[in-house]
Amino acid sequence: MIWILALLAAPSAPAELAPAGPWAVSTEEVGCRVIRPYGPDNAVEVGFETIVTSRRRTLLLAAPKRSLPDAIGETRVSLGGGEDLRLNYGAFAMRDSGRRLLKLFPDEGALRQLSDATSMKVGKADAPTLKMTGTAAALQALDTCTTELLQSWGADPQLYLQNRMAGIIGSTAAPFTRETYPAEARTAGVSGRVVLLLHTKVDGSVARCTVVASADERLNAGSCAVAVSRVRMKPPLDAQGKPMESYGVLPVNWSNP
The missing domain is CATH 3.30.2420.10 (TonB)
Incomplete structure (x- = not known):
């Protein structure tokens, strides 16, 4: 009976967090970003970034510090359907002192998996699971932004x-x-x-x-x-x-x- 009560009292897994708005594309100094907010207070943001001078696409995650790893290293990214990725990352401070920005570095294969994923969870066990929709279109918008930025520089x-x-x-x-x-x-x-x-x-x-x-x-x-x-x-x-x-x-x- 004690064991049954303990199970009933155990905390449940965090509910899947839904997007709070559409993907938004912006041009940065030497690259492009596409960002989407999550949750009622927009405390979590997911995005992708292209730094044109390094020619790589980066996965971005801004969330409360307690749910994300710090410094640099490798972390697990759990995708819907039981798939897991292991991605290198760097953690960065944000102006909002309660949050941290994680930059993760997927290769092309991992980007394809992220594009097809229906959900994503990064970092610690209590990190929220994020509902992923429209990711393929967001990555396409990022590529279009990158192309237009290069053209604005007079580059082919x-x-x-x-x-x-x-x-x-x-x-x-x-x-x-x-x-x-x-x-x-x-x-x-x-x-x-x-x-x-x-x-x-x-x-x-x-x-x-x-x-x-x-x-x-x-x-x-x-x-x-x-x-x-x-x-x-x-x-x-x-x-x-x-x-x-x-x-x-x-x-x-x-x-x-």
């Missing part, structure tokens, strides 16, 4: 996404010196970080430079001028070992002398 989306990235030859910082500091920025005492998208030809020269993120617009023209004239890239090779036209991403940190 197919070339960018299909070919491997070109790498810089030599030190990243070597071309960006006191002597090549953008004159207008130097005069104004401006420092900061600029992220450049470099369209690389098969010979490793830079055909075109686009600023995709910048601390100050007075750094932009000078940064691209240095990249086009002084940076050499190592283009990726095709299946026959021949160099391919591609893109490379180059972050530049200017510190006013």
Whole structure:
């Protein structure tokens, strides 16, 4: 009898949490996000993110700290139908001190499983189970946003996404010196970080430079001028070992002398 009463008194599993709104797509500085709120107070959010400069899609989960792991590591993602994924993650603080943001890194196979899943549970045993609907359409919207962002930079989306990235030859910082500091920025005492998208030809020269993120617009023209004239890239090779036209991403940190 005591055993039966103990079973009756045991806490029940958390109910499946339903979406509180539609998927919403937004353009970030160097990527796109699609986010959906859950629960009556929107305390849980699920989403996907593309950071175009790294060409990977990330699963996002914002939820109360008590239900999510912290730091970095690997965690289980339980999907409807008894499927489980093991995904690497990084945990990040949020302005809302009661919540934590988890960024999980699925490969293409895991993304397909997430796309088909009817529910998802991440992290600790008391974490909520989330009802998943419209995920395939959300990922398609994310891809469309990414394509449009690349086009806004003047990049060829197919070339960018299909070919491997070109790498810089030599030190990243070597071309960006006191002597090549953008004159207008130097005069104004401006420092900061600029992220450049470099369209690389098969010979490793830079055909075109686009600023995709910048601390100050007075750094932009000078940064691209240095990249086009002084940076050499190592283009990726095709299946026959021949160099391919591609893109490379180059972050530049200017510190006013």
